Amino acid sequence: MSWVSKTLSSTLGRKLLMALTGLFLILFLVVHLAGNLQLLLPDGGDSFNVYAHTMANNPFIKVVSIGNFAFILLHVIYSIVLTQHNKKSRPVAYAMSNEGKSSTWASRNMGILGTVILIFLVVHLKGFWYEAKFGTLPTTMIDGESFSDIYAIVAAAYANIWYVLIYVVSMGFLAFHLSHGFASAFQTLGLNHVKYSPLIQKVGAGFSILIPALFALIPIVMYIQSLS
Amino acid sequence: MNLTLKIWRQKNNSDKGGFKEYKVSDISKDMSFLEMLDVLNEQLTEKGEDPVHFDHDCREGICGMCSLYINGNPHGPLQTTTCQLHMRSFNDGETITIEPWRAKAFPVMKDLVVDRSAFDRIIQAGGYVSVNTGGVPDANEIPIPKTIADLAMDAAQCIGCGACVAACKNASAMLFTSAKVSQLALLPQGQVERKRRAEKMVAQMDEEGFGACTNTGACEAQCPKGISITNIARMNREYFSAVVSNTELV
Numbered sequence: 238m239s240w241v242s243k244t245l246s247s248t249l250g251r252k253l254l255m256a257l258t259g260l261f262l263i264l265f266l267v268v269h270l271a272g273n274l275q276l277l278l279p280d281g282g283d284s285f286n287v288y289a290h291t292m293a294n295n296p297f298i299k300v301v302s303i304g305n306f307a308f309i310l311l312h313v314i315y316s317i318v319l320t321q322h323n324k325k326s327r328p329v330a331y332a333m334s335n336e337g338k339s340s341t342w343a344s345r346n347m348g349i350l351g352t353v354i355l356i357f358l359v360v361h362l363k364g365f366w367y368e369a370k371f372g373t374l375p376t377t378m379i380d381g382e383s384f385s386d387i388y389a390i391v392a393a394a395y396a397n398i399w400y401v402l403i404y405v406v407s408m409g410f411l412a413f414h415l416s417h418g419f420a421s422a423f424q425t426l427g428l429n430h431v432k433y434s435p436l437i438q439k440v441g442a443g444f445s446i447l448i449p450a451l452f453a454l455i456p457i458v459m460y461i462q463s464l465s
Numbered sequence: 466m467n468l469t470l471k472i473w474r475q476k477n478n479s480d481k482g483g484f485k486e487y488k489v490s491d492i493s494k495d496m497s498f499l500e501m502l503d504v505l506n507e508q509l510t511e512k513g514e515d516p517v518h519f520d521h522d523c524r525e526g527i528c529g530m531c532s533l534y535i536n537g538n539p540h541g542p543l544q545t546t547t548c549q550l551h552m553r554s555f556n557d558g559e560t561i562t563i564e565p566w567r568a569k570a571f572p573v574m575k576d577l578v579v580d581r582s583a584f585d586r587i588i589q590a591g592g593y594v595s596v597n598t599g600g601v602p603d604a605n606e607i608p609i610p611k612t613i614a615d616l617a618m619d620a621a622q623c624i625g626c627g628a629c630v631a632a633c634k635n636a637s638a639m640l641f642t643s644a645k646v647s648q649l650a651l652l653p654q655g656q657v658e659r660k661r662r663a664e665k666m667v668a669q670m671d672e673e674g675f676g677a678c679t680n681t682g683a684c685e686a687q688c689p690k691g692i693s694i695t696n697i698a699r700m701n702r703e704y705f706s707a708v709v710s711n712t713e714l715v
Binding site for chain 1: 471473484534536537538562564567568569570632634635636637667668670671674675676677678679680681682683686687694695697698699700701702704705708714
């Protein structure tokens with residue numbers, strides 16, 4: 238076995254891959270949110286449609302999006318591998334355990350939180366990404382040019398209260414996943430320092446609330462708009 | 466105090482094992498937890514029954530021999546070793562559940578005794594320093610800054626009891642291994658084997674079948690010696706920098 242594959246199959250190497258892919262996905266969330274917030278601009282979806290068009294046709298973004306899918310897959314595969322390994326490390330469970338005293342619920346249940354987020358991702362990709370890529374889209378005219386009207390698909394989806402509820406609840410799960418994952422990734426990378434760790438923990442806590450809250454805000458606002 | 470004890474009994478490594486309940490009475494609040502078990506064992510011996518086997522040695526909180534998972538916590542409700550836990554931490558009439566450390570790498574030998582030699586093998590893999598033969602070196606020949614010495618001493622506080630493994634939901638030995646890697650990596654004497662040590666000790670830790678770390682922090686919260694998880698971050702740095710820069714293939 239080469240030293241690279243040996244390292245990546247060690248527990249520390251697998252954790253390193255979890256941390257690096259996790260941090261990439263955290264970055265992706267920021268970019269994705271910045272784009273999506275344009276849904277709330279009061280221009281009938283024009284800026285969002287232009288943005289979606291640019292994203293779909295930019296070769297750099299295409300490469301990044303393939304990387305993004307690959308990293309999601311890696312994050313999921315390695316989490317399964319690690320969880321299986323960890324389960325085997327304690328074949329007999331304790332009859333009585335007081336785990337809640339010494340660790341947070343989120344830190345002990347990243348697998349459950351992640352599974353819910355993955356199910357959400359499948360629903361989310363089927364609803365928007367798949368439709369935008371393979372479905373027949375309505376078109377809209379912006380400054381004399383024809384654009385796919387992805388805004389219309391999003392608006393239609395967010396007029397459905399059940400869809401909105403799934404989104405908002407899923408963002409709750411994402412918040413808990415991030416509340417542990419953000420700072421944990423830095424710890425795994427070995428970035429633990431008296432000067433920076435308190436900051437990383439605070440930023441992580443803020444990030445885990447702010448980002449999912451803003452994501453959840455979009456379907457809520459669009460649902461309210463759909464009522465009028 | 467009168468207590469009900471729910472204790473894990475297991476004849477040997479291949480026995481399935483199970484809980485058994487015992488009653489003890491007239492226990493003084495000033496007794497240590499192990500003394501309370503001594504009272505129980507005296508009762509059992511007088512009745513001709515097999516006493517409950519448990520590990521202990523110094524009973525001063527420094528050897529790391531005692532263990533026991535008491536009421537869902539390694540070493541009981543306080544952040545100390547079981548031998549330093551006193552019965553005043555419990556209430557009269559209480560039922561106390563006592564289990565052995567649970568980990569694949571710590572097989573149960575009998576009752577509450579587990580085999581912790583996996584830790585010894587991790588130490589053997591790299592937890593040592595080379596010492597040159599020859600004349601006795603002068604004291605203070607190697608200057609070590611106080612701040613570094615303090616960090617190394619903090620890591621060296623680890624008594625290798627295994628509470629970190631017992632507390633971790635993944636039965637991970639990262640806190641123990643990282644403390645041992647850290648105490649030597651920080652000091653000038655530990656530099657010669659620094660890279661080799663990090664790689665070898667992590668490899669041995671994996672081979673023993675300990676779990677991976679999910680940074681829950683339970684080990685740090687339950688460690689009787691207060692070993693910090695900053696050591697785990699240091700071990701990760703040591704390991705990753707060793708694998709990319711070590712010229713020796715370990």
